Amino acid sequence: MLSQQVINAFGLSCTYALIALGYNLTFGVLRVVNLAYGEVFMSAALCSLFVATHVSSQPVWVFSAAVLAAIVVGLVVHYAAVRPLGVVSDINAPNHLGVLVSTMGCSFVLQGIAQACVGPYPQPYARFMDAGPLVIAGVRIDHAIALNGVVTLLIMVLLSYCLSSSSIGVRVRAVAENPLLAACSGVSVRSVEAAVVAASSAIAGVAAVLISQVNGVVSPFMGLSFGFKGLVVVIVGGLGNSRGVVAASLLLGFSEVAAVVFLSSSYRDGVAFLILVGALIWRASRTRQKWERVA
Amino acid sequence: MYVIQVLTLVVINGLLGLGAYLPLAGGRIVVCSGAFAGVGAIAATVAHERYDLPYAVALLLGMCSAGVFAGLVGILTARLQGFAFALATLGVGELARVGVVNSPALGGALGFPSFRAGPPLEAAILVGLCLALVVRFELSSRRAVVAVLRTNERLAEGLGINVAAERLRLIVASGVLSGLAGGLHIGAVGLLAPATFGYERSIESLLFPIAGGTGSFLGPVIGAFLLTVAPEWLRFSLAFRQVLFGALMIAVMGLRPQGLLPTSVVRLPRQVANLLAGRGSERDRYGRRGDR
Numbered sequence: 001m002l003s004q005q006v007i008n009a010f011g012l013s014c015t016y017a018l019i020a021l022g023y024n025l026t027f028g029v030l031r032v033v034n035l036a037y038g039e040v041f042m043s044a045a046l047c048s049l050f051v052a053t054h055v056s057s058q059p060v061w062v063f064s065a066a067v068l069a070a071i072v073v074g075l076v077v078h079y080a081a082v083r084p085l086g087v088v089s090d091i092n093a094p095n096h097l098g099v100l101v102s103t104m105g106c107s108f109v110l111q112g113i114a115q116a117c118v119g120p121y122p123q124p125y126a127r128f129m130d131a132g133p134l135v136i137a138g139v140r141i142d143h144a145i146a147l148n149g150v151v152t153l154l155i156m157v158l159l160s161y162c163l164s165s166s167s168i169g170v171r172v173r174a175v176a177e178n179p180l181l182a183a184c185s186g187v188s189v190r191s192v193e194a195a196v197v198a199a200s201s202a203i204a205g206v207a208a209v210l211i212s213q214v215n216g217v218v219s220p221f222m223g224l225s226f227g228f229k230g231l232v233v234v235i236v237g238g239l240g241n242s243r244g245v246v247a248a249s250l251l252l253g254f255s256e257v258a259a260v261v262f263l264s265s266s267y268r269d270g271v272a273f274l275i276l277v278g279a280l281i282w283r284a285s286r287t288r289q290k291w292e293r294v295a
Numbered sequence: 296m297y298v299i300q301v302l303t304l305v306v307i308n309g310l311l312g313l314g315a316y317l318p319l320a321g322g323r324i325v326v327c328s329g330a331f332a333g334v335g336a337i338a339a340t341v342a343h344e345r346y347d348l349p350y351a352v353a354l355l356l357g358m359c360s361a362g363v364f365a366g367l368v369g370i371l372t373a374r375l376q377g378f379a380f381a382l383a384t385l386g387v388g389e390l391a392r393v394g395v396v397n398s399p400a401l402g403g404a405l406g407f408p409s410f411r412a413g414p415p416l417e418a419a420i421l422v423g424l425c426l427a428l429v430v431r432f433e434l435s436s437r438r439a440v441v442a443v444l445r446t447n448e449r450l451a452e453g454l455g456i457n458v459a460a461e462r463l464r465l466i467v468a469s470g471v472l473s474g475l476a477g478g479l480h481i482g483a484v485g486l487l488a489p490a491t492f493g494y495e496r497s498i499e500s501l502l503f504p505i506a507g508g509t510g511s512f513l514g515p516v517i518g519a520f521l522l523t524v525a526p527e528w529l530r531f532s533l534a535f536r537q538v539l540f541g542a543l544m545i546a547v548m549g550l551r552p553q554g555l556l557p558t559s560v561v562r563l564p565r566q567v568a569n570l571l572a573g574r575g576s577e578r579d580r581y582g583r584r585g586d587r
Contacts, residue, residue: 033378084549097324100381101505102548108541116538199321235382242530248506270393276372 001142003139005054005257013253016273017152018207019230020237020245021159022200027239028176029196035103036077038227039110040201044070044208045218046114046126053127067205074201075194083193100152107223114220124221125212144213155203160242176240188216215237225269232272236279253277260273301527303483306422308523310476311387311496312430312503312515314469319509320438320447321465324381327368327388328473333395333492335361335474336481348415350482354421355391357478358471364391369463371488388497395489412482422479425472432468433512434568441465473500495537496520502540506547508554517556543549 018043026034047069048062055061081102132142149201163169174182175192183189210217211226229252250271259271296573312329318325339357342348348356372383412418432438444461452458481487507518526536545557554561569576 081545081549095511097377098548098552100324100378101501102545105541105544108498108537109545110541112538124546144424175423194573231382232386235379264397266397267393270390270397273386274395275391277383277390280375280379281385284372284379 017249038223070205083187311500314473316504329496331473336477339478361474403417
């Protein structure tokens with residue numbers, strides 16, 4: 001029983017880590033946090049549900065639909081809500097309040113559209129994996145959770161390889177480090193921004209399919225909870241710090257499962273907020289310098 | 296009567312908008328106005344229902360407890376800047392909601408039923424008192440101090456302004472106003488449910504000063520009036536209203552960040568303050584770009 005909960009916690013951590021990865025990627029380059037990222041994730045899930053029910057439920061089509069939908073929605077949000085406010089590659093500092101409010105507005109709009117399309121209630125999601133669990137060393141692992149874990153690790157490895165070794169990765173890191181200097185060196189900052197947004201949206205799309213497989217339901221409001229928890233992971237782990245993000249996602253996943261097991265399931269969402277507020281206050285009480293760099 | 300209902304809603308939203316506006320004027324975004332209102336509402340309900348205190352006293356108690364809660368939040372988050380502060384208040388608001396949902400003593404998930412609203416005169420007196428205090432703040436020199444805080448905190452500290460104290464004052468005032476709004480809402484609606492005072496309510500109350508203009512208190516007040524009356528007048532459904540609010544947020548931030556109201560309207564209280572203090576207009580003092 002305990003090992004089952006550990007597996008669940010690990011699966012949950014992978015979920016949150018994936019979403020946090022997307023936030024991390026966008027923040028590293030754009031220096032702003034996109035609050036509509038959860039809604040990008042949600043739209044990908046709903047589009048893949050549509051494709052799965054009306055076109056074909058082969059994994060290839062479902063994943064492609066999710067990734068494509070996520071990229072489209074992510075780019076639309078970027079160009080409608082984030083770009084007009086000016087981002088870090090401009091001389092002026094980014095307008096934090098502006099981006100916060102603007103992306104929140106985007107999330108409301110996307111939620112409203114999704115609600116108009118599928119209604120406010122959760123929809124069941126077709127699973128394309130085997131129903132029975134894997135049994136490894138006496139522990140039953142759900143196929144969906146196993147896939148979740150494997151793909152998360154794959155994406156992390158792929159991402160770190162791309163960022164360190166490929167030419168686009170070099171450019172992304174240049175822009176993340178010093179956009180002005182990168183622009184002077186001939187890197188097209190605008191296209192790097194767009195590429196980063198597309199990549200993080202693609203990650204959200206993949207995450208959407210994986211998480212919907214595990215949960216079995218999608219709803220227009222799933223973006224709120226997953227988006228916020230991913231944000232918590234990224235804030236607690238440190239924006240731009242990938243190892244911290246991994247640690248924080250493990251912390252959140254295990255704390256949530258622990259809360260459900262030892263307290264009650266209604267405290268589940270409270271854990272994320274508690275960790276967030278606690279981490280923010282604890283960090284602020286240590287030194288002032290660190291936060292001035294971030295916020 | 297329908298008009299009375301709409302008017303009550305305008306007053307409640309106006310108070311919430313003012314509550315969200317005060318920390319905004321000091322340069323910080325508070326995303327838990329809804330939670331402050333909820334604390335005020337719960338305190339008022341408990342006082343009125345369980346202890347049979349008179350309506351005005353219950354409302355006052357609601358305001359005070361919301362103020363204390365806001366003060367706690369302000370002290371805990373005192374050293375956070377910008378985005379971190381906004382996130383922390385968001386977390387606090389949601390934590391409060393989860394806490395209330397999970398404690399039957401405070402109403403649980405279903406909330407308290409049947410809170411009877413008291414005489415509207417008492418509520419009106421309290422609202423008038425709050426408004427008078429806000430106007431007094433707007434016309435005083437402290438408003439300019441708060442504006443410096445928003446522009447550049449280092450500069451404010453260098454000028455000798457006690458940044459922490461000013462911030463705390465602003466957030467406590469915000470809590471008090473939101474608490475009154477919460478108490479009035481309970482009297483008007485008659486049912487206390489934790490979902491009413493959650494994240495959406497906080498964002499909505501942020502929208503009033505953002506859409507109306509953050510230069511002075513007229514922005515949130517007129518903004519709240521317009522944004523409350525327009526959906527009622529145009530008869531929008533609830534889901535569509537959310538999409539419209541979202542689109543409004545995007546549009547305002549992208550196209551006209553200083554708010555939809557004309558700047559000359561929003562700047563009126565400052566000009567009145569200069570007149571009262573005998574300072575002469577800012578244009579006379581600083582030249583044509585005196586308001587920058």
